[in-house]
Amino acid sequence: EAKAPAAQVGQTGPLSRDAIENAAYAPPAQPTPQQGSAQPPAQTQAQPDPALIRAQVLLERARFSPGAIDGLAGSNMKQAISAFQKAQGLPVNGQLDAEVMGRLRAVGAGAITTTYQITQQDIAGPYLGAVPTDLAAQGQAEHMGYANIVEALAERFHVTEALLRAMNPGADFNRVGQSLLVPAVNHTPLPADVDHIDVDKSEGSVRAFDADGKLIAYFPATIGSGDNPTPTGTVKVNGVARNPDYTYDPSKLSYGDGKEKVVVKPGPNNPVGVVWIDLNKPSYGIHGTPDPELVGKTASHGCVRLTNWDAWTLADKVKPGVTVRFI
Structure with missing residues (x-):
C-alpha cells in the first residue's frame, strides 16, 4: 500500500521558515482584569514565538546558551540575554530588543533554520520506548538511549520535543526521507581551551x-x-x-x-x-x-x-x- 506524500515543512504556519527568519519580536502585552470581575483572566498556554526561536539560535551561536530551544520567554533565555548584554557592554536587563538582536545578528550570521531529512538509521534507533525512571530498573536496562526518534532528533538540534513537533506539523517521523525544519544550531568547538x-x-x-x-x-x-x-x-x-x-x-x-x-x-x-x-x-x-x-x-x-x-x-x-x- 502506497504511503501518502510526505508532509511539506517550513512553508506555512506560525513557525514557518520565513516567520522564524524574519518575524519581529513584540513583548507580550500584560493581561488586564476584566471590569467587574474579581478573577484574573484564565492563563493560556504560551505558544512558541518565531522571533524567540531566532533569538535563541543566535544566542547559542554566540556561545550564550539558552538551554533547550523552545521559543518561549523563560528564565534561561533572560539570563542568557543578560550575560550577552554584560559581555557586550550594554545595559543589563535581560530584555530582547533591537540593539540585542542587531548584535546577535552581527555575531551569528547565516540562516537560522535548515532542513533535515530523516534517515533509516534515525528510524532504526535502537530506542527504549518507555525510559525507566526507577534506579533499580535503570540498572537492569541494556542501554539508556533515547525513548524514540523524536527525542533523539530534538536533542540533535537542541530543541524541546514540543518545539520540534510544532515546527513540523503533519510530519511523519517514521518515514525515511521526511524533511524536517530544524534550527541551524552551532556544532563547532569552543574557540579556545578552557582555563x-x-x-x-x-x-x-x-x-x-x-x-x-x-x-x-x-x-x-x-x-x-x-x-x-x-x-x-x-x-x-x-x-x-x-x-x-x-x-x-x-x-x-x-x-x-x-x-x-x-x-x-x-x-x-x-x-x-x-x-x-x-x-x-x-x-x-x-x-x-x-x-x-x-x-x-x-x-x-x-x-x-x-x-x-x-x-x-x-x-x-x-x-x-x-x-x-x-x-
Missing part, C-alpha cells in the same frame, strides 16, 4: 574562560539542592568521561534511600547524561542530563547539570587541572 570555570550557584549558570580571562561560553545549569548542597570554594577538574556509566553507591552518597549499589549503563538518558567532568571533590562533577528542558529549573544532587550538548561542548575544551570556582 577556568565559574559556577554561579545563585544564578544557576556556568561560565568558561580562556587563559586571558576572556569569557568564551555561558551555559544555564541546575546546581545543588537543599539535601546535598553544591560545594563552596575552588576545586579542580580530574578528567572527562564521555558516555559514562552511572554508579549509585549508597555507602558513598548522601542522597537517595537505595540500599543496593546500582550501575546504570551509558546513554543520553543515563542520570548523568553523555558527559561527566570529574571534580577533585568525591562524587561531584559537571555533567549532562536526561531532561534538557528542565536544566535551570530543578534541583540536582550537589552536582552541576547542563544539557547534554552544552556539557559535551564544554568537555571538549576542558583538561585535567582546570580550576572550577563555586561562587
Whole structure:
C-alpha cells in the first residue's frame, strides 16, 4: 500500500521558515482584569514565538546558551540575554530588543533554520520506548538511549520535543526521507581551551574562560539542592568521561534511600547524561542530563547539570587541572 506524500515543512504556519527568519519580536502585552470581575483572566498556554526561536539560535551561536530551544520567554533565555548584554557592554536587563538582536545578528550570521531529512538509521534507533525512571530498573536496562526518534532528533538540534513537533506539523517521523525544519544550531568547538570555570550557584549558570580571562561560553545549569548542597570554594577538574556509566553507591552518597549499589549503563538518558567532568571533590562533577528542558529549573544532587550538548561542548575544551570556582 502506497504511503501518502510526505508532509511539506517550513512553508506555512506560525513557525514557518520565513516567520522564524524574519518575524519581529513584540513583548507580550500584560493581561488586564476584566471590569467587574474579581478573577484574573484564565492563563493560556504560551505558544512558541518565531522571533524567540531566532533569538535563541543566535544566542547559542554566540556561545550564550539558552538551554533547550523552545521559543518561549523563560528564565534561561533572560539570563542568557543578560550575560550577552554584560559581555557586550550594554545595559543589563535581560530584555530582547533591537540593539540585542542587531548584535546577535552581527555575531551569528547565516540562516537560522535548515532542513533535515530523516534517515533509516534515525528510524532504526535502537530506542527504549518507555525510559525507566526507577534506579533499580535503570540498572537492569541494556542501554539508556533515547525513548524514540523524536527525542533523539530534538536533542540533535537542541530543541524541546514540543518545539520540534510544532515546527513540523503533519510530519511523519517514521518515514525515511521526511524533511524536517530544524534550527541551524552551532556544532563547532569552543574557540579556545578552557582555563577556568565559574559556577554561579545563585544564578544557576556556568561560565568558561580562556587563559586571558576572556569569557568564551555561558551555559544555564541546575546546581545543588537543599539535601546535598553544591560545594563552596575552588576545586579542580580530574578528567572527562564521555558516555559514562552511572554508579549509585549508597555507602558513598548522601542522597537517595537505595540500599543496593546500582550501575546504570551509558546513554543520553543515563542520570548523568553523555558527559561527566570529574571534580577533585568525591562524587561531584559537571555533567549532562536526561531532561534538557528542565536544566535551570530543578534541583540536582550537589552536582552541576547542563544539557547534554552544552556539557559535551564544554568537555571538549576542558583538561585535567582546570580550576572550577563555586561562587
